[in-house]
Amino acid sequence: MSILLKDIANATGFSTNTVSRAMRNDSKISEATTELIQATAKKMGYIPNTIASSMRSNYSKMIGVISADSANTFFSEVIRGIEAMASKAGYHIILASTEESAKKESDLIRVFLGRKIDGIIAMPVFDNSPNHLDLYRNLEIPYIFAGRRLDGLENHSILHNDRNGQRKVIEHLIEKGHKKILYIAGPKKISNSTDRLAGLADAYANNSMDVDPDLIVEGLGHIEDGYYLTNQALNRGMGFTAIACFNDMIAMGALKSLYENNLHVPQDIEVFGYDNLYMSQFMQPSLSTVDVPKFRLGYVAMESIIAHIQDPKLAYETKDFPTRLVFRETTR
């Protein structure tokens, strides 16, 4: 069976308590004792029982991470940032994905709370009903939203200036003379969809142009949405000369559709994605997009949650990272 603190105590002659403290490098234990105990523990193959520890200390060193969409590598890249900071700070993460379901999100929060996590990093569904907001408002532990927001809880968010980024994309395309730009939006249940649409509206407004609702279509943000929505738009003969996409996954699907319809990118149609996924530079042609600092987003979210755990009185403050257009082969 497994080794307990008591076994190490018996082996070294110290009390269980001293062993416990030596294992945690408590400064009140002499260096010699600490070394002896830790060496013995290692020799005996001691593995601390984390759940017994958290039960007593009310402190699990575990952060619940609620991701949104396991099919989109955007989230893997954010999570790598979260993990990097977590492991640096001696935290572990417990990770699950809602697949954009508010129900699953609320279930996950319950499960995580039952496991006594110290904090939550979430990419929440954009559901601003009181029920959904209460999920977070009622939380007794710190929480941070990574790359997304919820109405009234914006101060918990680390964002990346979606509105600005999308505005710049559309303005750039307008400047280059495009009169009809197809926009493939994301679903309304993602805050970024709303924010990026607002950026699009800004761009048209700044150019004294009206938004043509026929040129805005909406999908779920997956690769197949980009594919079939582009097909549909082409079939309807809408005469657009550029496509701006809510994200890179959609853009990948759009490129596929254009290719199959013998439309050349960027000669016939220019395409812009959003997110700058790692793989986007390897697409054919390589994708012009908006860079979002994904790793940093995760990293900073973890830093922030730790800061709030260590100082529960620390005020929450919205962070907003700048975005940057990345020009590759899908634009001229």
Add this chain to the structure above:
Amino acid sequence: MSILLKDIANATGFSTNTVSRAMRNDSKISEATTELIQATAKKMGYIPNTIASSMRSNYSKMIGVISADSANTFFSEVIRGIEAMASKAGYHIILASTEESAKKESDLIRVFLGRKIDGIIAMPVFDNSPNHLDLYRNLEIPYIFAGRRLDGLENHSILHNDRNGQRKVIEHLIEKGHKKILYIAGPKKISNSTDRLAGLADAYANNSMDVDPDLIVEGLGHIEDGYYLTNQALNRGMGFTAIACFNDMIAMGALKSLYENNLHVPQDIEVFGYDNLYMSQFMQPSLSTVDVPKFRLGYVAMESIIAHIQDPKLAYETKDFPTRLVFRETTR
């Protein structure tokens, strides 16, 4: 503060013990009592303290999942299968990725054991040193390898006939008249690399052909490996007319390189991937590959681990799923 069983006991007039049993649908508690208690618990917003429960019962309903590479959606697809079965059976998973580091793998096992998981599903690094094997041999809980294997522990594996699959790819290409096939292998620290290479050797042997070591190059299995290894091979002027890749990620990188070198696929060069990632059908041109039942692999791994938890005496048996060639646009 959070609601405890004791609080529900006070509210209903029953003992803590009865409440505990009613919450778990213990058959010895009357239906009326059970209903009353569960209704009260719901009304009070009770969230069971899972760690207190597992501490006492020695049973966490948590499975540790050790994945290998967060940049490859192969694993996300397997994990979706794992999660589907887990949630169906009332289990939760705690997930982490080794990024193909044996050190990280062993650290993760320790952490997971400390959290008192009931079983492990791993995609282990192909390190057959006694130390690494002991990591698993010494385990007191059930473990299953999903899609990978370790020497001497094959009976813990659920595999997918890599050797056969890769053999069929190479045989197919030979049959179509290719004399020089570039093979971009995966790293030796992944068992699938070894097995797929063996399949390649089988194919050549069956056709009484020698393996040309110059036509086998090795990368880490990421998209950029496919890209730069194809570039290098082209620069060396090796005159191959087909490329078979260890996986789809490599194939994506290879396609990019071929495109940039003005080589047409499949007219000038045919390309085969392996894994049949969801996105591979959306690549341009769409990728011919070998289908691996990823979701099912995860699903069955979870089924299996649960079976072994419920019956610790259950014998371990290697499972081996069939593979299937998928012909798309990168082959003629």
Add this chain to the structure above:
DNA sequence: ATGAAAGCGCTAACAG
């Protein structure tokens, strides 16, 4: 069908 008591392994609180 229900209750009382004990204890899982650890750490906090207090003592010295």
Add this chain to the structure above:
DNA sequence: CTGTTAGCGCTTTCAT
């Protein structure tokens, strides 16, 4: 610097 005692919230064991 180290030891003793108690208790985290639950479930097991034993009793009725």
